[in-house]
Every structure is written in structure tokens, then in C-alpha cells.
Amino acid sequence: MHRVPKQTGDYGIGIMIHTIHMTDDVKKLNDFYRDVFGAQIYMGADEPNYLPPEDRWASLMMVSDLCVETMAPNLAVDATKPVGKFYSKFGRHWHSVGYKVDDPAGLANYMIERGIYIGRPGGGKVEKMEPGVHYFFPSPRDMFGLMAEMCVVDMPGDPRLLDDWSEKQRTWETDHPLTIRRVAHVMLGVKDVEAATESYVKRVQAVPLQSGVDDVTQAKFQIVQLGDSLLKLVQPLDDTSDLGRHVAKYGNMIYAVTFRVADLDSAEGWLAKKNIRTSRPTPTTVAADPADTWGAPYFFTTESVPNDPFEA
Numbered sequence: 001m002h003r004v005p006k007q008t009g010d011y012g013i014g015i016m017i018h019t020i021h022m023t024d025d026v027k028k029l030n031d032f033y034r035d036v037f038g039a040q041i042y043m044g045a046d047e048p049n050y051l052p053p054e055d056r057w058a059s060l061m062m063v064s065d066l067c068v069e070t071m072a073p074n075l076a077v078d079a080t081k082p083v084g085k086f087y088s089k090f091g092r093h094w095h096s097v098g099y100k101v102d103d104p105a106g107l108a109n110y111m112i113e114r115g116i117y118i119g120r121p122g123g124g125k126v127e128k129m130e131p132g133v134h135y136f137f138p139s140p141r142d143m144f145g146l147m148a149e150m151c152v153v154d155m156p157g158d159p160r161l162l163d164d165w166s167e168k169q170r171t172w173e174t175d176h177p178l179t180i181r182r183v184a185h186v187m188l189g190v191k192d193v194e195a196a197t198e199s200y201v202k203r204v205q206a207v208p209l210q211s212g213v214d215d216v217t218q219a220k221f222q223i224v225q226l227g228d229s230l231l232k233l234v235q236p237l238d239d240t241s242d243l244g245r246h247v248a249k250y251g252n253m254i255y256a257v258t259f260r261v262a263d264l265d266s267a268e269g270w271l272a273k274k275n276i277r278t279s280r281p282t283p284t285t286v287a288a289d290p291a292d293t294w295g296a297p298y299f300f301t302t303e304s305v306p307n308d309p310f311e312a
Contacts, residue, residue: 003065003160005100005228006309009205011110012102013227017155018060018069019186019257020095021296022087026057029070029294036274036293037063038176040168042157050074056083062159064172066183066257071095092295094254096147097186099227104152105129108136114203116142143204144196144233145252146188177270179262182310184301185223185230189247189255193235196252197222206231210305216281217243217255223305230305232258242290242297256297260304267300 005014023029026048033039043049044059048070051058055078058071073084086095101107108118108129117139118126129136135151159165172180190196200206206224214221218241219234234255236244246255261267268286271278277289285301304311 002163002165003228006225007102008207008225008227009107011104011107011205013107013150013205014100014102015154015160016067016186016227016229017098017100017149017151017158018067019097020069020071021092021294022083022090022095023070023072023092023294024075024087026059026070026072029072030059030061032294033061033063033068033070036271036276037178037180038172039063039068040159042159043155048072054083055081060155060157064180064182064259065160065169066259067155067158067160090250094257094296096149096254098149098151100154101150101152104136104150105131105133107150108133108138110205111138111142111203116203140252142199144188144190144199145250146231146254173262177273178259178267178300180267180300181260181262183229184258184260184299184303184305185232186254187217187232187234187256187258187297187299188252189243189250190233190235190252191247193220193222193233196233196235197224200224200226200231200233209307213237216285216287216299216301217241219243225309230308230310256299258299258301261300261302264300264302 007014039061041059041061048057048059055074056071058069061068073087078084079088118136120126135149137149140147201208206226209223211222217234218238219236222233224231236247238244268278276292279287281287284303285299288298290297
């Protein structure tokens with residue numbers, strides 16, 4: 001059956017429509033995802049999609065229930081365009097996420113009333129969002145570094161909306177050596193986890209699930225449900241850790257994606273076979289070296305989250 005998204009808040013924040021992985025060569029990054037993750041590309045499989053206003057190339061693919069959008073600026077890079085500007089500053093890196101929202105105007109006005117800045121296309125501040133808006137971008141500054149598109153429409157051709165989706169998703173666990181069950185969470189590196197948590201709960205209507213100290217990233221953390229996915233807010237406790245260096249360099253920003261897997265040894269062995277260096281920060285988690293995963297940190301874990309609404 002197709003995926004029935006879980007929602008949070010009064011305005012229907014639902015499915016995470018995509019997570020964007022910024023790169024310099026979409027075709028080569030697509031090949032990486034096919035080879036390592038068994039990705040199924042459903043837009044731009046033969047030729048990435050070019051969008052002239054943004055001067056960028058992109059493809060869409062599924063890795064289990066995670067939709068990854070691979071994106072690159074057109075060469076030579078135009079740093080006056082948003083995609084080119086991001087790439088010029090950060091290079092290969094996690095870029096942003098997107099969520100489907102039933103009532104984007106209602107959500108936007110709820111955010112605006114609570115001090116979240118929303119810009120108008122072409123510049124200027126939105127004082128009140130009018131009905132009928134199809135998408136908007138809250139300020140990453142007010143989202144503690146999360147660049148997020150709030151959108152009223154699904155991604156065209158999204159396999160999660162097809163009737164045979166549940167059967168297809170199971171094949172990542174049963175038929176691929178990574179044994180991915182689902183995406184566990186997107187990880188957001190922050191300087192102040194308490195302030196970030198308060199903001200997400202009060203201003204975005206996220207649902208807090210678990211907090212504590214994370215041995216994997218050496219950080220204080222809070223996991224919240226935001227729509228049909230989990231967001232893990234992590235504040236480094238060790239400035240010399242990979243997360244600590246990331247937050248020191250970039251500030252609040254998306255750091256990593258974690259997959260829930262069935263067989264950690266199988267996943268670790270497969271990554272080694274593909275020449276991806278790994279470590280085991282804890283007995284239940286494998287960390288892939290971002291130098292081998294195109295600048296995007298990935299974790300693979302058998303750990304579950306208490307009260308996880310997505311755990312089968």
C-alpha cells in the first residue's frame with residue numbers, strides 16, 4: 001500500500017518530501033547512490049533536470065523511505081544564484097529538507113506570529129501570508145540552521161504515493177546488504193539544544209520524544225517528531241569531535257542522516273566492500289566517513305527510540 005503520512009501540528013506538516021545533497025556533479029553522485037545504496041532514481045535517471053532560474057541540475061531518488069535530491073550548480077558556478085552561493089560556501093554538503101503541509105498559509109502565519117522570519121520571493125519580509133500560497137521558506141536563522149521548504153504539493157512521481165510502496169520499501173531490508181529498514185532521523189547540529197528544542201516545540205509544533213546524551217556524536221540531544229519524520233537536535237559536548245568541528249565551522253546546520261538497519265555487520269561489510277571507511281562509535285552504530293560519502297555524514301544503527309511513532 002502507499003505511505004500514509006503521520007502529521008504534526010494544526011496545519012498538517014506531513015511527509016518529508018526530500019533531503020537535498022549538494023554536490024558538484026549530479027551524474028557521478030547518482031552513480032554513487034545507485035552503487036552503494038541501491039537507490040531508485042525516479043526523476044533525472046538518464047539526464048539530470050536543469051532548472052534555468054536556479055541555474056542548477058538535480059535528480060530525485062529513493063533510498064528506502066528517504067527521498068534524496070542530488071543537486072549541483074551549473075558550471076561555471078554563478079555565486080549570485082542561491083544554489084551557486086551555497087555550493088561556493090559549503091561545497092559538498094547536506095543542503096536542506098522539505099515538508100508537505102496541508103495549510104502552508106496557516107503555518108506561515110503561525111510562525112510569523114511567533115517571530116519566525118519568512119521572506120518574499122525577490123526580497124522583503126512577509127507580514128501576513130495570504131491564502132493560496134504553494135510554498136515558503138522560513139528563515140534558517142530562526143529554524144536553528146534548518147533550511148526547510150514548506151510546500152503544499154507532493155513531489156511528482158514520488159514512489160511513496162504508489163499502491164505497491166510498502167512492498168518496495170521492504171526490499172531495502174531483505175534484498176540489499178545495507179539492510180535499511182527506514183530513515184531513523186535527520187540530525188541538526190546546534191549550539192544550544194535547549195533553545196532549539198523550545199523553538200521547535202513552541203513555534204513549529206514539533207513533538208518532543210527523547211532527550212539525553214548521545215555517545216555516537218558526543219552531544220546533548222533532543223529528538224522531535226516534525227511531520228512524518230524525526231529530527232535529532234545535537235549540541236556537541238566535545239569541540240574536537242566531528243560534530244564539534246562541524247558546529248564550530250558552520251554554526252547551526254544539517255549535519256547527518258541516520259538509517260535504522262536490521263543487520264549492522266552486513267551494513268558495515270558492504271560499506272567496506274565499496275571502499276567507504278567506517279567506525280563504530282558505539283556497538284550499535286556504524287559511522288561512514290563523509291570523505292567517502294560525498295561530504296554527507298551517514299550513520300547506520302540498530303538502536304530504537306523510545307515512543308518512536310515510526311517503529312514497526
